[in-house]
Amino acid sequence: MPLVSFVLTAMQAKHPLSEGMRILDPSCGSGAFLVQCYRRLIEQRCVQTGKTTLVPSEARQLVQDHIFGVEKNPDACRIAELSLMLTLLDYVKPPDLEYPTNFQLPVLRNRNIFEADFFDESSAWSSFAAKHCFDWIVGNPPWVELRGHRVESQESPTWDWMQARQSSQPVGGNQVAEAFAWKAAEHVTQKGAIAFVMPAMTLFKDESKRMRSAFFRTMRVWSIANLANFAYVLFGGRSHAPAAVLFYGIRSEDGAPADESILVYSPLVVNQQATRSSQQGKRKQVWSLVVNASELREIPTADVLEGEALPWKLAMWGSILDSRILRKALRNSYMPLGDFAGNQNLRMQKGVELRSESSRESKAYCHDLVGKKTVDFNRLRKRTTLFVIPDDALVTIPDAGAYIRTRGGMGGLEVNKPPHVIVDASRRFAVYSEQPIVVPGRQVGISGSWQQASLLKAVAAYLNSDFVKYHQFLVSPQWGIAFSEASLDTLRLLPLPKTAFSPEGIARLARMYDELVEACASEEDAFHEARHGQTGPFEATLKELNKYIYNSLGFTETERFLVEDLVHVRMSLIKGKVSKSALLPPDEGEMKSYLSYLASLLDAFVEDNEGPRHEIIASYDESSAMISIRLAEAEPDVTRVISLHGGGQAARQLAQIRQRLRAQHSQWVYFERSLRVYHKSGMLILKPMQKLAWTRGKAIVDAVEVIADMISSKEG
Secondary structure (H helix, E strand, C coil): CHHHHHHHHHHHHHCCCCCCCCEEECCCCCCHHHHHHHHHHHHHHHHHHCCCCCCHHHHHHHHHHHEEEEECCHHHHHHHHHHHHHHHHHCCCHHHHHCCCCCCCCCCECCCEEECCCCCCCCHHHHHHCCCCEEEEEECCCCCECCHHHCCHHHHHHHHHHHHCCCCCCCHHHEHHHHHHHHHCCCEEEEEEEEEEEEHHHHCCHHHHHHHHHHHHHEEEEEEEECHHHCCCCCCCCCCCCEEEEEEEECCCCCCCCCCEEEEECCCHHHCCCCCCCCCCCCCCCCCEEECHHHEEEEEHHHHCCCCCHHHHHHHHCCHHHHHHHHHHHHCEEEEHHHHHHHCCCEEEECECEECCCCCCCEEECHHHCCCEEECHHHHCCCCCCCCCCHHHEEECCHHHCEEEHHHCCHHHHHCCCCEEEECCCCCCEEEECCCEECECCCEEEECCHHHHHHHHHHHHHHCCHHHHHHHHHHCCCCCCCCCCCCHHHHHCCEEECCCCCHHHHHHHHHHHHHHHHHCCCHHHHHHHHHHCCCCHHHHHHHHHHHHHHHHHCCCHHHHHHHHHHHHCHHHHHHHCCCHHHHCCCCHHHHHHHHHHHHHHHHHHCCCCCCCEEEEEEEECCCEEEEEEEEECCCCCCEEEEECCCCCHHHHHHHHHHHHHEEECCCCEEEECCCEEEECCEEEEEEECCHHHCCHHHHHHHHHHHHHHHHHHHHC
């Protein structure tokens, strides 16, 4: 229900629902979207008439004239019809059903609710659609991918439609929902609006790149809600697939205007106070959606016309600043890791996919694997830092387990010989080993000659740096959206810093890797230090490694803070996780650090170094803080933190401002108005009392937004 309400509220804001409009759900199921549209039409009529009920004939006419659906499943059709009839009866008085006695409930089958395939050109639906267009098209089309060699007869209309239009209206991986998105445009009015709940991976997966490019060139997409972070709470446990909502219509002009943009909303569960669980590891079902201003981005349409996934990833997890960091890394790189491996004759492959003798999959027996060691990654599930494979994670391959999945190929056998590097699919760690270890499927192996041992150690050291996690996370299509891992292709794209991979740099990285192994007498020591923030030799060397990589890439302090903020704070929130550390209230020292850094960034923007400086004061209570920013004469201390826990007028004012900033738009959807408020002497920023909002990385993003607002106000 909250998702339906969210979609319809957004549609209402763009193209208000009114009588005379036709609404279509082309895959209506039990009619959730249609019922809510019908209810809104009835309530509008009630407001117009000043009554709380309708005459039965009025309610009947409203559904017959406005509500239409298509559904292949006959049982679902009956449920949709029943739901609409029950809604009708909700808004009429029982005595009105008896007098006059000739009132009858409407017959909706194949007049309003069509039992048909949306793509079947021989159906009653198709005949009706040839004569009518629709003002609203909403729904949640099927999220299935067809396979040409296994298409059943009931799916053939969809398959045939996709095949006939694959050049002009491509879909990725034969995803039916993408075909629905295309076909809906054939049935909408010129000024109509479409909203579809789609698989979020449509925005990210490589197979849909052509679809995205063609779609954004052809359709006028004005907004996208990327709800991937809600995957485990959005559908009440019925599905964990990440979702997105596309809001669009027909483009009235050829090509996208230069100034056109798409409003993107990518909420995190951690920012949903009503939805997030108070217990770490637990999840609550969504009953409301809070649209927070800090989670809104505007993406120029021109930036997505090539179909790249990165703009959508940055809209969810980063900002334009991260885009600049990635470009800078490319400029200062020697070459991508994949090219470097080829030039150095390093073998780089995914591991072999082992199967048991009893597996029904196509497989090939490999006698050479019998008795070899492999890594059981299930035993490393909670490990985040690793430089040596622990003995308890190594298992011996039995004769009955020495089978390789044929579909996965035999290429992974090449990287099992030492010296080699075993790279975790989730990029948690990369381990150099001089022992023969069979690299498991999904993980990546990099191997070379014994003369290249130092080079492989250098590669392993680099792959353990924060920047690598940062880069792989942002450029991976699925990490942070569906699965927490990066592919071999993503690893091949990793830029290698010029300085770090010069002969001198390779020697230095190899030395640091040896020091990291030596610093932890056992893997448990390294794991313990990394988790609990100790400052022993291991942690010191790890910091040295990261500093060296940052310097090799030419990163500034600001850019380093942004990388660290994503890797150590925001990445802990993927899959709707609610990190306890991110939600803890900041102490006054952390608040002071944020304010000081924010002030320095804003001061750097002021051209006159001898002029006034930014005075920043934070007043806070248990729930939130109000930050006041103004230009003032330079003082020894221009940042202050004031506690309002004692109450008083300032505390009451903060509570009143917080109340005004939240506006209820519907029963299930709330909007946080702009968190920046302007007054004569400066600006106010409302922030939650959570460490997530008080990092130095967040100070950088806040400073950029404040400066952008200052420039806009001057231009206006």
